[in-house]
Amino acid sequence: MIETLRDGAYALLLWGMPRVNVLSADSVRAFAEALESALTDSAVKGLVIGSQNKEFIAGADIETIQRLMETENSQSIFEASWQIQSVFLRLETGGKPVVAAINGAALGGGYELALACHHRIAVDDPRIEIGLPETSIGLMPGGGGTQRLPRKIGLMGSLELVLEGRRLRPQEALQSNLIEEVVPSQDALMERALAWLQAHPRASNPWHQPDFQLSGPRVQSEMGRNIFAAAIARLRERSYGHYPGLVHALSAIYEGLQVPFLQGLQIESLYFAKTLMTPTARAMLKTLFIERQRLLHLPHRPKSISPAPFQKVAILGAGMMGRAIAYVTASAGYETWVKDTDEKALSYAQRFAQDLTEKAVRRRRLSAAEADSIQKRLHYTLRYEDLSGADLVIEAVFESRPIKTQVYHEVRPYLSEKGILASNTSTLPITGLAEAAGMPERFIGLHFFSPAERMPLLEIILGKATNEETLAWSLDFAKQIGKVPIVVRDSRGFFTSRVFGTYVREGLRMLQEGIPPALIENLGRQAGMPVGPLALADEVSISLMYSILRQTEADLGLSLADDPVSEIGALFVEKLGRSGRKAGKGFYEYPEGGKKYLWPELSTFFPTRQVDPQAYEDLKDRFLYVQVAEAFRTYQEGVLLEKADGDVGSILGWGFAPFTGGVFHFVEWTGLERFRQRMEYLAHRYGERFYIPNL
Ligand code: NAI
Numbered sequence: 120m121i122e123t124l125r126d127g128a129y130a131l132l133l134w135g136m137p138r139v140n141v142l143s144a145d146s147v148r149a150f151a152e153a154l155e156s157a158l159t160d161s162a163v164k165g166l167v168i169g170s171q172n173k174e175f176i177a178g179a180d181i182e183t184i185q186r187l188m189e190t191e192n193s194q195s196i197f198e199a200s201w202q203i204q205s206v207f208l209r210l211e212t213g214g215k216p217v218v219a220a221i222n223g224a225a226l227g228g229g230y231e232l233a234l235a236c237h238h239r240i241a242v243d244d245p246r247i248e249i250g251l252p253e254t255s256i257g258l259m260p261g262g263g264g265t266q267r268l269p270r271k272i273g274l275m276g277s278l279e280l281v282l283e284g285r286r287l288r289p290q291e292a293l294q295s296n297l298i299e300e301v302v303p304s305q306d307a308l309m310e311r312a313l314a315w316l317q318a319h320p321r322a323s324n325p326w327h328q329p330d331f332q333l334s335g336p337r338v339q340s341e342m343g344r345n346i347f348a349a350a351i352a353r354l355r356e357r358s359y360g361h362y363p364g365l366v367h368a369l370s371a372i373y374e375g376l377q378v379p380f381l382q383g384l385q386i387e388s389l390y391f392a393k394t395l396m397t398p399t400a401r402a403m404l405k406t407l408f409i410e411r412q413r414l415l416h417l418p419h420r421p422k423s424i425s426p427a428p429f430q431k432v433a434i435l436g437a438g439m440m441g442r443a444i445a446y447v448t449a450s451a452g453y454e455t456w457v458k459d460t461d462e463k464a465l466s467y468a469q470r471f472a473q474d475l476t477e478k479a480v481r482r483r484r485l486s487a488a489e490a491d492s493i494q495k496r497l498h499y500t501l502r503y504e505d506l507s508g509a510d511l512v513i514e515a516v517f518e519s520r521p522i523k524t525q526v527y528h529e530v531r532p533y534l535s536e537k538g539i540l541a542s543n544t545s546t547l548p549i550t551g552l553a554e555a556a557g558m559p560e561r562f563i564g565l566h567f568f569s570p571a572e573r574m575p576l577l578e579i580i581l582g583k584a585t586n587e588e589t590l591a592w593s594l595d596f597a598k599q600i601g602k603v604p605i606v607v608r609d610s611r612g613f614f615t616s617r618v619f620g621t622y623v624r625e626g627l628r629m630l631q632e633g634i635p636p637a638l639i640e641n642l643g644r645q646a647g648m649p650v651g652p653l654a655l656a657d658e659v660s661i662s663l664m665y666s667i668l669r670q671t672e673a674d675l676g677l678s679l680a681d682d683p684v685s686e687i688g689a690l691f692v693e694k695l696g697r698s699g700r701k702a703g704k705g706f707y708e709y710p711e712g713g714k715k716y717l718w719p720e721l722s723t724f725f726p727t728r729q730v731d732p733q734a735y736e737d738l739k740d741r742f743l744y745v746q747v748a749e750a751f752r753t754y755q756e757g758v759l760l761e762k763a764d765g766d767v768g769s770i771l772g773w774g775f776a777p778f779t780g781g782v783f784h785f786v787e788w789t790g791l792e793r794f795r796q797r798m799e800y801l802a803h804r805y806g807e808r809f810y811i812p813n814l
Contacts, residue, residue, distance in 0.1 A: 120134070121133065121134055121149045121150050121152075129166065129316055130165075132150070134146070134170045134175075134176060135170065135171035139172065139177050141178060141179060142176065142203060142229070142262070143179075144183055147202065147203055150206065151206045151209070154213070158209070158213040163215065164216075164320060165217070165218075166216070166217045166316075167219075167312045167316070168210075168217060168220065169308070170222055170223060172223070173222075174229075175224060176224075176226075176229025179228040179261075179262075181408055184258070185404065188395050188396075188401055188404070193395075194392075197389060197392040200387075203231075203261070204262060204263055204387075207232060207263055208235070208263075211237070211323075216238070216315075216316050217236045217238075218237065218238045218239070220240055221233060221240065221249065221298065221308075222305055224247060224248050224249075225247075225248075226251075226252055226286065227253050227260070230297075233298075234271065235324075237319070238322065239298040240298065240299065240300040240301070240315070241292065242289065242301070242307075243289050245290070247288065249286065249297055250284070250286040250292075252285070253368075254281065254284045254362070254364050255284035255407070257400040257401075258391075258394060258395070258404065259281075259364045259391055260387065261388060263387065265281060265375060265387050266371070266380060266383040269372055270331070270333060270380070271296065272295065273333065274338070275335065275346055277372065278369070280297075281368050282353075282369060288483055288484055290483035326380045331380075338373060338377050347373060351369070354366070359645045359647070361776070361778040362399060363393075363399055367390040368390070370390060371383075371386055399788070401780075402778065402780025402781075403777060403778060403780060405780055406763070406767055407777065410763040411603055411767050414603050414767055417594045417597075417598060419590070419604075419606045419760055420590070420591050421587040421588075423587075424588050424592070427510075428510060428537065428592075429453065429511050429596060431456065431508055432455050432456070432509065432512075432513065433455075433509035433513070434457045434458070435515060436458075436464075436516035437458075437461075437465050437468035438459075438515065438516075440543055440571060441468065441513075442464075442468035443471070443569070443570055444513055444571050445497060446493075446497070446571075447567075447571055447600050449493050449494075449496040449497045451599050451600040452599070455496055455498065456505055457498070457500070458501070462501065465499040468499060475572060476493055476494060507533045508533070508535045509530075509533060509534055509535060510534075510539075511539055511592075511596060512530055512534060512541065513541045514530075514540070514542045518546060520547055523542065523552060527555065527558075531557070531558065539588075539589045540556055542563075542565070543565055543567055545616055546612065546616060546663075549585075550583045553584060553585070554584075559583070560584050560589065562585060562589070563579065563585050563589050563593050564581075564582070564609075565593060565596075567602075568772055568773075574771070576604075576615075577600075577602035577603065577605075578605055578613055578768065578772065579593050579605065579606045580609055580613050581606065590606070603767060603771055605759075605765075605767060606764070607760070608759075610753065610756065614750075614753050614765060617753060618749045618782060619769075619775070620664070621745045621746050621748075621749045621808070622643070622745065623656045623659065624682065626639050626640075626652025627652070627684065630653070630725045631725065633727050634727065634730055635730070636653060636722075636725075636727075638730060638738075639651060639652065640653055640654060640717070642742070643742055645735075645739060646742040646743055648742060648774065654706070654707060656705065657707050658700050659699070660698055660699035660705075661684075661687070661705055661706075662698035663699075668685060690724065691705065691706075704718070741805060743785065744801050745808055746782055747798075748808060748810065749808075750765050753765070755812075755813070763783070766783050769781045769782040
């Protein structure tokens, strides 16, 4: 697990775990033993900590963390964290200089180990990530990160890094002083590490010196107090108190920096234990780490199908979605052809890709050569002939069935022999489109989220006749472009749009009930949603929701008058011409160059009433429970293959209250009994839409 090599007077301790280097009880024990032998061997003058795998150390072992959580015993969690702290302490105070040779990802516990070393050198490869991302999955650092980092780089920078869980590339990490050196290649890494040891035989970390002073403001100074006041306010604004891990990390920094270093480490371990005991840590770890990882291994991929032979990808439509999808596929290595009927759209798409690559180069996330090859893989055209031989065509033209049908027929002759056709439609049932295209077996829905270059989820929708090869290859494609795929069966709105649509509708109902709009928006965010329902309606576009409603009524031959979109759509779209964000007016006003604000005339159309603050809990719960109930309905109808897919999809797709672990895990997070009571109460008081039969 840990191999010790010798290079003259220096010991190289190399991590090489069978799958991936992580801090587990066993690996830490093995490391401690190797460390002890090197420290006590008088012939050894210094140590390099490195890795034989492609990552340096990816973090804590999640299974170990899960087991600790299951003990529900804060003492044993504290001890586990303390065991790691002691090893790192021994490393930094063992009397010999130690360098971290960072050849790959150094995240969480991995970066904490590097922080305990006396010097850090990383290979200058923009794929390498360095940082303390624990809070982003509901945890917090427990290997000294909240104590060493602020003592190394000061309060301000470390608060930001820890509370936002940011991951930096080597060049950014160098600029922020997280590491001290970068080297151009793997080969240079060991050489530089050994040279550094030779030049610094007596290295030690400054926080062990008696006269140590924090660089920049101390906690108990005017500046320090201001920094914390601002950090607390920002935290509250972002999290509304839903994330104990964040508060605990902040407290560990605040308290730990006012006491001697060793005590600071103990404070951190205490907060770490406290964090792991919360239902939120459990929920987030499960969905955002374990289930997300599971989906990246493509559990729904038919096993017998050989890997996707895709080389050339064509995107139809260079609009907001098409251009971003094209950028994603070209970045993943596919030759990508973008076809539109509008030349302006094509040149805009080209500029879009250029801006993105330039920004990535400026931020050193891409090398100039990589940016150049992405550009070279992108081609823009008005002619179908150029798409000839495409293995995958992703259609992202206007949301209109006749237009889509027409482009399917036009593009079909240019598909490669085994090529497949996919639609990025957000609302039109896939089975119908597949039939219209005349190739239902090789047709599938690939639903990207906006902005597609950033959003991590891909919702894959099976039509009734979609064959196994098409599914398998779509999953391979998802993996290649680095998206987390969930597979769903066809249904109106699929899974994601259908469930998050209920959040928007609940907001519209409240408007009809006379709840003041600002309160609706604030309570939506306080409930844990990333944006208020009215702002979301504007983003999605009120006219789009209204036209889907009309289309559904026409398709199913029934009236949906009790859907709030019916009344509100008629008023906003037909009478007032306020169709949403794109039109520059909807529930909000969007002044040019200014901040959006709620349209002041709203109350003329929806007179407001006073709301007793005691009712706030009901309003917040309505926002979440209505989505949970709809999610259960989709599951019971067989739209989802597994509930856990829905958990991941709900958080990555539309930001459903991440602290709950997603729309299904919500029940466990709340506690089944309490959930049932609340659901029954809401159903009784506000309507059947909250009721889940056979829960
Ligand atoms: P958009 O209006 O920005 O772009 C559509 C593009 O298609 C335009 O550039 C247009 O010139 C082009 N186009 C129209 N007819 C064409 C034809 N016959 N051949 C080639 N190109 C043609 O629309 P947007 O927002 O990019 O949406 C595209 C599709 O993606 C729609 O089906 C939409 O439902 C879906 N979608 C949209 C999302 C969003 O957030 N906007 C999210 C997920 C899916």
